Amino acid sequence: MLLNASGCLDALTAPDVARGLDAFVTKTVTPEPRDGNTPVRIAETDVGMLNSIGLANPGIDRFLTRSLPALAKLGVPIWVSVGGFTADEYAEICSRLDDHAEVAAIELNVSCPNVESPTQGAMEIVASARLATRKPLWAKLSAAVPDLTEVARAAHDAGADGLALINTLRGLALDERTLQPALGPAVGGLSGPALKPVALAAVYACHRATDLPIVGMGGVQTGRDVLEFVAAGARHVALGTVLFADPDAPVRVRAELAAELSARGYADVDDAYATAHAHALSTATT
Amino acid sequence: MRRERRSVVANEKVGPYTLLRVDRGGLEPGIPGQFFMLEAPGRLLPRPMSLCLASAGELAFLIEAIGPGTRAICALEPGDRLAILGPLGNGFRLDVDRPLLVGGGIGVAPFPYLSERLGCPPAVLGFRSDWHAEAAALVPNAEVCVEPRLVTELMAPGQDVLACGPEPMLEAVRRLIPTAQLAWEAPMACGYGACYGCAVEIDGTLKRLCVEGPVLCS
Numbered sequence: 401m402l403l404n405a406s407g408c409l410d411a412l413t414a415p416d417v418a419r420g421l422d423a424f425v426t427k428t429v430t431p432e433p434r435d436g437n438t439p440v441r442i443a444e445t446d447v448g449m450l451n452s453i454g455l456a457n458p459g460i461d462r463f464l465t466r467s468l469p470a471l472a473k474l475g476v477p478i479w480v481s482v483g484g485f486t487a488d489e490y491a492e493i494c495s496r497l498d499d500h501a502e503v504a505a506i507e508l509n510v511s512c513p514n515v516e517s518p519t520q521g522a523m524e525i526v527a528s529a530r531l532a533t534r535k536p537l538w539a540k541l542s543a544a545v546p547d548l549t550e551v552a553r554a555a556h557d558a559g560a561d562g563l564a565l566i567n568t569l570r571g572l573a574l575d576e577r578t579l580q581p582a583l584g585p586a587v588g589g590l591s592g593p594a595l596k597p598v599a600l601a602a603v604y605a606c607h608r609a610t611d612l613p614i615v616g617m618g619g620v621q622t623g624r625d626v627l628e629f630v631a632a633g634a635r636h637v638a639l640g641t642v643l644f645a646d647p648d649a650p651v652r653v654r655a656e657l658a659a660e661l662s663a664r665g666y667a668d669v670d671d672a673y674a675t676a677h678a679h680a681l682s683t684a685t686t
Numbered sequence: 687m688r689r690e691r692r693s694v695v696a697n698e699k700v701g702p703y704t705l706l707r708v709d710r711g712g713l714e715p716g717i718p719g720q721f722f723m724l725e726a727p728g729r730l731l732p733r734p735m736s737l738c739l740a741s742a743g744e745l746a747f748l749i750e751a752i753g754p755g756t757r758a759i760c761a762l763e764p765g766d767r768l769a770i771l772g773p774l775g776n777g778f779r780l781d782v783d784r785p786l787l788v789g790g791g792i793g794v795a796p797f798p799y800l801s802e803r804l805g806c807p808p809a810v811l812g813f814r815s816d817w818h819a820e821a822a823a824l825v826p827n828a829e830v831c832v833e834p835r836l837v838t839e840l841m842a843p844g845q846d847v848l849a850c851g852p853e854p855m856l857e858a859v860r861r862l863i864p865t866a867q868l869a870w871e872a873p874m875a876c877g878y879g880a881c882y883g884c885a886v887e888i889d890g891t892l893k894r895l896c897v898e899g900p901v902l903c904s
Contacts, residue, residue, distance in 0.1 A: 411896055413879030414687070415731065427882075435892050442875050442883030444731045449875060453882045456892070576753065592730050644876035645731055647771065648689055 402650060405591075405617045405640030406481035406507060406540070407453065412470055417643065420650030424476045426467070428509045429484040431493060433459035437561065443573045443582035448592030448619070449641055450571050452585045455483055455512060460493050468502060477504035481540070487528035488489070495532035500605060506535045508560075511542035511567035512589070523554040530559030538615060540564035543602045549609035556610045564615040564638070565602045569595065575618060592641040593619040600632050607633025621649075623656025630669055631676040687878055688713055689771040694762045695744060703792065704760040705738065707746045707843070708770065715740035716773025717780070717790040718800035719850070719869050719901040723877040726755035732771065733759060734874045736796035736850075738824070746768070748795040748821065749834030774877045778867050778901050780804060782846035787811075787825070788859055788866075790837055790851025791818060796869065798824045800848065801807070812855070840864060869901045885890030 401422040410427070411418035416499055418424045436456025443450045458467065465482075471478050480503050484490045490508060497503045510522040526539050539555040541548065543566040552563055568589025573582040581587070599618025616634030619641070621628060628639045629647060642649045657669065664671045696707040713722075715737055721733035724747065733755045739746035751760040778796075780803055787797050787809035794811050801809065808876060809828040809873040812835070813819040822830045829840055838858045843848070847866035849859045856868045870888070872895045879897040886895055888902060 407882070410879045410882075416687075416699060417880075436882065436885060439886055439892075440873055441885060442873050442881060443876075444729060447730070449730055451875075451881065453885075456882050456885065558767060596895060641730065641875070644723070644881050646689070646769070647687065647876075647880075 401636040402654065403479070403615060403638040404643060405638040406509065407451075408640040408643050411474055411476070414647060415474055417647045417650065418474055418476055420654075421476060421639075422636075423479050423504060424471065424474065425479040425507060426463075426471070426482040427457050428455050428512065429457050429460050429463045429493060430455055430483045431460055431489050433457065433462065438584035440582065440584045441588075443465050443588070445571070445573050445590070445592075445594065446560050448571075448594035449644075450573050450583055450588035450590055451568070452583045452588035454585070454614065460496055464496065464500070468500060472502035477509055478502055479505040479538070481507045481509050482529070483509045484525075487525045490525045491528040491532040493530045494535070494537075495525050498535060499531040503535060505538060505561075506533060507538045507540050507564055509567070511540055521549060523558045524554050526558035526560050528583055535559040538562040538564045541602075542566055542567045543567070543598050544569055548602055549605050552606040552610050552612070556612050560612060562613040562615065563606055563610070564617070564634075564635075565606060566595070566599045566618050569598065586685050591618070593621060595619040596625065600628060603629055603634050604632040606674060608677065620653070623653050623658070623660050626653060626657045627660045627664075627672055628667075628676075631674065633674045633677065635673070689769055691769050693830075694764050694766045694768070696698065696764055697760070697762060700748065700824065701817045702750065703748045703813050703821055704751065705746055705824075706749060706759065706762060707739075707741075707744050708768070710740075710743050710745050713745060713770060714773060715745060715799070717777030719777030719796050719802050719848075720773035720775050721900060722770050722772030722774065723814050723874075724759055726758045727762065727766075727768065728758055729755045731755070731875050732769070732877070733803065734774075734877050734896070735759075736869070737757075737773065737799050738795050739798050748792065748798075748824070752793040757796075763792075769789060775896050775900050776898070778848050778869070779903070782848070784840065784845045786845035787828075787849050787853075788801065788837055788841060788847050788849040788851070790855040791873075792821075793849075793851030793855070793869070794821050794825055796850055799870055801826055810840035812840075812851070865903065867901055867903050869900050871885070
């Protein structure tokens with residue numbers, strides 16, 4: 401299944417792009433409206449980009465009354481990305497989404513690098529959210545931890561139904577002329593091709609550590625990249641920064657993926673699932 | 687919103703700037719002040735450029751090479767291909783009685799097309815040097831000043847101002863003519879409302895310039 405990474409597409413301003421996906425993931429919704437961070441908010445780096453948007457969003461009240469009804473008309477399953485600063489805030493939003501049939505799943509953004517981290521641990525947030533909703537819960541994790549597999553196992557134990565891997569990593573770019581930070585808030589989240597090996601490693605490790613399904617993302621540009629994430633253990637793959645440069649990416653990437661699968665003799669994408677682990681398994685058993 | 691790979695027809699130098707002409711293909715020129723996202727070869731993100739000229743079968747963009755992306759675009763040669771997305775955003779309102787174009791530096795980029803659509807109204811253009819002021823030749827009926835003279839010194843009252851230029855110039859224009867149409871600029875990753883990167887604070891509220899602008903009126 402092909403999705404967008406949260407914050408990389410506004411389905412209401414670009415509905416045709418969203419319809420090219422199997423599910424649309426919203427920008428993170430918080431309890432209160434947020435204007436977001438001070439501009440400048442984006443900067444390109446040599447092999448990626450930095451953003452510091454700061455979870456700009458209309459807040460859950462306006463999201464439910466204005467955005468969600470409009471999103472429901474797209475005809476694409478809606479995953480809502482949820483953010484907050486305490487476990488209770490996450491739980492409150494999950495509880496308010498629970499009765500909305502048009503919400504297919506909830507992604508818990510416990511790893512945004514551009515706002516103050518939630519005061520409670522990711523696992524407390526997952527556990528609180530679990531009590532508040534029956535919707536499928538996907539925990540979006542950061543790779544910037546000493547042992548991601550520990551966090552993945554804890555997310556599983558706390559009731560997550562899946563993992564979204566990975567969020568951006570904190571980075572800094574300096575203006576080439578002034579040598580001052582290119583972004584208003586100085587640091588931001590690094591995305592794009594620079595992230596791909598980190599993201600692949602995260603998917604690979606978490607696939608081995610848990611049996612949770614994984615949405616893999618980070619630097620996906622082509623159908624070949626999608627295939628690599630699937631081979632590493634992702635059931636679903638999300639497009640992020642590539643959507644900024646190429647709104648036709650969903651259509652293009654699908655075509656490239658089909659060609660890659662066919663060229664390699666795979667019947668379908670499931671046939672390629674977790675194949676990168678075959679070698680490790682055979683090594684372990686011999 | 688249409689994206690096509692088009693060919694460069696010509697790369698002409700205009701003072702320090704580059705006028706890049708590409709074949710139009712199925713792309714519409716749109717309304718003056720709207721912009722296109724131009725692929726920057728070898729870079730991750732495209733760059734937003736307002737349309738400068740819409741000659742038959744062509745789209746032309748006036749570009750200042752200020753970083754790796756614009757340098758890559760300015761280095762394109764005839765026959766090279768690049769992806770172009772657009773037209774995007776909101777352009778100038780053209781239903782004005784006494785138009786005056788007010789531009790500064792590379793901000794004159796949308797004026798040749800705008801001037802053509804408005805029937806060559808008067809323009810006042812400011813530049814930092816005589817070399818930069820060579821771009822004024824693209825705009826008919828233009829009065830030019832070079833720093834330290836400021837373009838606001840050339841503005842007469844009672845006109846419908848359409849302005850594009852650096853932020854301090856736009857702020858100064860707005861102080862003189864609060865109803866002026868102003869074309870703003872911000873770094874953009876996508877140009878179509880996806881990234882929220884181009885939000886700028888105007889009158890205390892944050893606006894996504896790509897979908898709410900780049901031309902904003904008070």
